[in-house]
Amino acid sequence: MNVTLLSVGDELLVGQVVNTNAAWLGDYLAGLGMIPTRTVVVGDSVDRMTDELKAAFTSSDVVIVTGGLGPTHDDVTRDAVAGFFGVELQLQERWFQLIARRFERRGMSVPERNRIQAMIPQGMEVLPNADGTAPGFWKSWETATGPKALAVLPGVPEEMKIMMREQVAPRLAPLSKKPVHQITIRTTGIGESHLQELLEPVLGRLPDAVSVAYLPSPFGVRLRITERALEGETGQLAERLAAEITRLASVYVYGRGDDTLEKVVGDLLKARGETVAVAESCTGGAVGSLLTDVPGASAYVLGGVIAYCNSVKEDLLSVDEEVLLRQGAVSESVAVRMAEHVRDRTGASYGLSTTGILGPTGGTREKPVGTIWIACAGGGETVTMRLRLGKERLKNKQRVVAATLDLLRRRLVEGSVGDG
Amino acid sequence: MNVTLLSVGDELLVGQVVNTNAAWLGDYLAGLGMIPTRTVVVGDSVDRMTDELKAAFTSSDVVIVTGGLGPTHDDVTRDAVAGFFGVELQLQERWFQLIARRFERRGMSVPERNRIQAMIPQGMEVLPNADGTAPGFWKSWETATGPKALAVLPGVPEEMKIMMREQVAPRLAPLSKKPVHQITIRTTGIGESHLQELLEPVLGRLPDAVSVAYLPSPFGVRLRITERALEGETGQLAERLAAEITRLASVYVYGRGDDTLEKVVGDLLKARGETVAVAESCTGGAVGSLLTDVPGASAYVLGGVIAYCNSVKEDLLSVDEEVLLRQGAVSESVAVRMAEHVRDRTGASYGLSTTGILGPTGGTREKPVGTIWIACAGGGETVTMRLRLGKERLKNKQRVVAATLDLLRRRLVEGSVGDG
Numbered sequence: 003m004n005v006t007l008l009s010v011g012d013e014l015l016v017g018q019v020v021n022t023n024a025a026w027l028g029d030y031l032a033g034l035g036m037i038p039t040r041t042v043v044v045g046d047s048v049d050r051m052t053d054e055l056k057a058a059f060t061s062s063d064v065v066i067v068t069g070g071l072g073p074t075h076d077d078v079t080r081d082a083v084a085g086f087f088g089v090e091l092q093l094q095e096r097w098f099q100l101i102a103r104r105f106e107r108r109g110m111s112v113p114e115r116n117r118i119q120a121m122i123p124q125g126m127e128v129l130p131n132a133d134g135t136a137p138g139f140w141k142s143w144e145t146a147t148g149p150k151a152l153a154v155l156p157g158v159p160e161e162m163k164i165m166m167r168e169q170v171a172p173r174l175a176p177l178s179k180k181p182v183h184q185i186t187i188r189t190t191g192i193g194e195s196h197l198q199e200l201l202e203p204v205l206g207r208l209p210d211a212v213s214v215a216y217l218p219s220p221f222g223v224r225l226r227i228t229e230r231a232l233e234g235e236t237g238q239l240a241e242r243l244a245a246e247i248t249r250l251a252s253v254y255v256y257g258r259g260d261d262t263l264e265k266v267v268g269d270l271l272k273a274r275g276e277t278v279a280v281a282e283s284c285t286g287g288a289v290g291s292l293l294t295d296v297p298g299a300s301a302y303v304l305g306g307v308i309a310y311c312n313s314v315k316e317d318l319l320s321v322d323e324e325v326l327l328r329q330g331a332v333s334e335s336v337a338v339r340m341a342e343h344v345r346d347r348t349g350a351s352y353g354l355s356t357t358g359i360l361g362p363t364g365g366t367r368e369k370p371v372g373t374i375w376i377a378c379a380g381g382g383e384t385v386t387m388r389l390r391l392g393k394e395r396l397k398n399k400q401r402v403v404a405a406t407l408d409l410l411r412r413r414l415v416e417g418s419v420g421d422g
Numbered sequence: 423m424n425v426t427l428l429s430v431g432d433e434l435l436v437g438q439v440v441n442t443n444a445a446w447l448g449d450y451l452a453g454l455g456m457i458p459t460r461t462v463v464v465g466d467s468v469d470r471m472t473d474e475l476k477a478a479f480t481s482s483d484v485v486i487v488t489g490g491l492g493p494t495h496d497d498v499t500r501d502a503v504a505g506f507f508g509v510e511l512q513l514q515e516r517w518f519q520l521i522a523r524r525f526e527r528r529g530m531s532v533p534e535r536n537r538i539q540a541m542i543p544q545g546m547e548v549l550p551n552a553d554g555t556a557p558g559f560w561k562s563w564e565t566a567t568g569p570k571a572l573a574v575l576p577g578v579p580e581e582m583k584i585m586m587r588e589q590v591a592p593r594l595a596p597l598s599k600k601p602v603h604q605i606t607i608r609t610t611g612i613g614e615s616h617l618q619e620l621l622e623p624v625l626g627r628l629p630d631a632v633s634v635a636y637l638p639s640p641f642g643v644r645l646r647i648t649e650r651a652l653e654g655e656t657g658q659l660a661e662r663l664a665a666e667i668t669r670l671a672s673v674y675v676y677g678r679g680d681d682t683l684e685k686v687v688g689d690l691l692k693a694r695g696e697t698v699a700v701a702e703s704c705t706g707g708a709v710g711s712l713l714t715d716v717p718g719a720s721a722y723v724l725g726g727v728i729a730y731c732n733s734v735k736e737d738l739l740s741v742d743e744e745v746l747l748r749q750g751a752v753s754e755s756v757a758v759r760m761a762e763h764v765r766d767r768t769g770a771s772y773g774l775s776t777t778g779i780l781g782p783t784g785g786t787r788e789k790p791v792g793t794i795w796i797a798c799a800g801g802g803e804t805v806t807m808r809l810r811l812g813k814e815r816l817k818n819k820q821r822v823v824a825a826t827l828d829l830l831r832r833r834l835v836e837g838s839v840g841d842g
Contacts, residue, residue, distance in 0.1 A: 013635060013637050014445075014448070014461075015459070016604075017445035017446055017449030018606075018637065018644075020441070024437070025434075025439075026437055028435050028436045029436055029437030030437075032436040032437070037435060040463060040470070040474070041434075043460060043461040044459075046635070050460065054460065072636065074614060074615075076635050110616075115615050115619075116615055133812060158638075160814060279734075282710075286711045286713065286725075287702065287709065287711040287728060288707060288711035290702075290728040290730070291705065291706045291711050294704075294707070295815070297783065298783075299706070299730070303706070303731070304731045305727065305728040305731055306728045307725065307726075307728070308700065308710040308726045310710070310714060310719070310720060311725055313724065313768070314725035318725075318727070318738070347737070347738070348738075
């Protein structure tokens with residue numbers, strides 16, 4: 003089963019937008035056992051897109067198109083696909099009503115150009131888009147050499163992903179025959195090289211059917227185990243390997259699959275009926291923001307204080323002016339005080355704090371850029387950690403946020419072991 | 423002059439690595455007036471690569487290949503290119519000596535596999551690689567339809583970029599004749615369709631040499647103007663169009679090029695010697711986090727309060743319990759109180775606040791999911807805005823953050839008009 007991914011948009015060709023859609027789709031399809039054989043980016047031109055559709059269906063059985071479904075002149079995917087199949091565009095009255103209602107709810111009338119978004123090539127099946135105005139569409143058919151299929155999805159990543167998972171994947175599944183079992187193990191707080199050393203005993207002697215990939219990010223390293231099982235097998239090798247890796251990497255492992263650190267921490271808090279508050283200096287609110295990305299976070303996130311400047315640390319978190327002067331804002335004492343005070347002030351079970359120099363400038367000889375203190379107060383003690391990071395501001399910020407959430411996660415996991 | 427970018431590597435197809443090389447090359451080539459017409463990713467297979475080279479030279483004059491020049495079995499670019507031109511690989515003795523010396527300096531002998539890296543297809547010109555063991559290669563030739571060229575570069579981004587700049591660009595320059603001028607205008611607070619209606623008077627009658635693309639995101643719509651100028655022209659059409667668009671879209675335009683909303687707001691505050699504090703409910707710290715993404719933000723961001731639950735709104739922001747009960751946390755009064763209190767409490771020039779229901783659940787009949795109130799206190803008054811958004815939590819959050827920063831930006835811009 004050969005698959006071509008076809009991404010549409012001038013913004014991709016000139017590098018204004020990086021093609022993360024193709025990366026996500028490649029990863030997702032690999033999980034379904036359908037590794038793409040090629041991915042192509044083409045600009046907003048009907049002629050060029052038609053050429054690429056021809057080439058794609060010459061070499062591939064399945065073509066997945068993303069992008070070019072917006073309401074403007076330069077959105078040509080609908081026209082190109084209709085032209086390729088020699089059919090007309092047809093208004094989907096039901097979908098147009100949905101678009102109109104969406105605008106009405108916001109007190110607006112539907113702009114004439116959005117009408118085009120309710121039109122799809124004749125003979126195609128509408129793929130509803132719950133989050134946007136552009137529906138996708140799908141067509142599959144039989145040929146002498148086997149089944150062929152075309153899926154067309156919007157380029158907005160969130161919309162594309164949901165539609166791929168919920169609507170395209172179930173339609174593709176019957177076309178594929180080679181199951182692949184994948185397990186992703188999520189770690190944080192350990193670098194790629196050290197993780198590799200730690201796992202050498204098991205990864206040094208892998209069976210042929212199994213491979214392991216390291217996927218690093220500022221939030222931690224994910225390990226993806228892939229087992230290309232023969233027909234009828236059920237991925238037991240991958241499962242056994244995942245169990246061994248989890249045992250060896252122990253405390254660094256926080257989850258599997260789509261688990262996020264913020265969701266794992268939230269679930270632990272919810273299960274214990276506990277709450278958290280934050281006192282953030284260098285992260286400027288990013289810890290609170292990430293914690294509350296999880297739906298239902300109000301069950302365990304109370305809030306907190308963004309203490310970016312020293313006067314806020316003094317006024318809202320009662321950090322002593324003297325301590326700030328003597329030890330500096332980036333110090334263990336200040337981190338401890340911030341975490342304990344925000345916990346006491348809000349009545350939360352746990353207080354988390356961050357203070358540091360994210361860079362790219364602002365360091366001193368004693369406290370170079372990348373010097374960070376974080377603290378977690380609660381459960382009868384306050385634990386702290388010092389991080390020594392690089393000079394890249396935004397990457398540093400993500401690493402501080404991850405380390406701070408992980409400090410709480412470990413506290414909760416150890417706590418629950420102690421309680422049990 | 424049509425250009426195809428051909429990126430080689432299984433890791434790109436399965437999304438293990440995002441194709442940032444193609445994005446960088448697209449941007450770089452656009453600057454040289456050679457926007458790529460297509461970019462293709464292909465796996466580590468001689469046959470598939472040969473097919474793509476054939477297709478590339480059918481539709482394009484210039485093909486730039488990256489990747490597949492490493493020392494291992496799965497690095498097939500050399501073989502595929504040699505096969506495509508029907509020539510043999512030839513050892514470049516001088517380059518091999520360079521590789522050998524590089525290993526010797528580290529006290530190692532050169533591994534046999536690295537010998538292959540000094541071999542390039544016959545008749546090609548070596549492109550030296552100052553930072554790695556794989557040289558690139560280049561070939562240009564005349565055809566009945568004009569000049570053709572092939573550049574092959576390593577996939578390591580740092581090596582590829584230097585070689586592109588220093589060796590490929592000077593060789594490409596004589597082949598191109600059409601400079602391209604690009605201007606990006608950044609807007610927020612207006613949707614793609616309404617923006618198009620607003621700009622219809624000027625975009626409805628564009629000269630042939632100019633095109634405009636809409637690039638939407640939850641943070642706003644960017645407009646990219648591209649002028650394919652004739653020889654000797656200097657992009658005046660694009661500049662004139664940019665001025666007209668900026669006049670028509672007026673208050674929705676916050677910047678150009680790489681400007682970000684947080685940077686624009688920061689620069690305005692800094693220029694006026696003013697400061698800002700935040701009181702965030704539904705955004706959980708995301709406004710503060712984005713403001714402090716900018717290096718040097720400590721000059722104008724004081725901090726603030728994350729008031730996710732009502733008790734924090736009462737305790738740290740003095741919101742009346744009665745108001746919370748009577749009007750609910752998601753109300754104009756509460757937004758006003760939060761913004762004014764955080765400003766007064768921290769001594770900032772401006773206070774920003776957010777309160778709302780981001781979803782996906784938690785709405786009521788009167789206040790459905792997506793109901794948001796934001797406020798900006800300062801400069802002698804408190805302005806508020808009600809947003810009606812969709813049901814997607816994270817997209818809603820980004821839109822609230824953008825709208826909140828924009829509320830302050832407009833206040834600052836109007837203020838400076840009034841002051842002047």
